[in-house]
Amino acid sequence: MTEQQDQDTAVSGFDDLLEDDQIQGEADSTTKHNFYNYSVGDSYLTIDDQDGTDLLMFKHATSREIVIEKRDEDNFCVIFYKGEPVLEMRGVEYIQTADGVFSLERWGIR
Secondary structure, three states, X not given: OOHHHHHHHOEOOHHHHHHOHHHHOOOOOOOOOOEEEEEOOOOOEEEEOOOOOEEEEEEOOOXXXXXXXXXXXXXXXXXXXXXXXXXXXXXXXXXEEOOEEEEHHHHOOO
């Protein structure tokens, strides 16, 4: 993927997603939107949060430096940084990297 294609697929910002009524839900909704932080060098992390719209902030890396593979047997996505698995997650729909906020579709995950 070229740098221009990366920019074209980036979401303008996670706040914009939460303003969308379809994602945010009704005012009295109990749906939670969670933010998870991961910095390069942190220990292996497991995130299992299937409620709401969730964002992983992957610090100190660009979208080109990470690879995501989905495990079909349990629907967890495993994130690799420079070839090493660093975290697994289920329920996170967006990832913020140094070069933008992206839906998992950027890595071919649906």
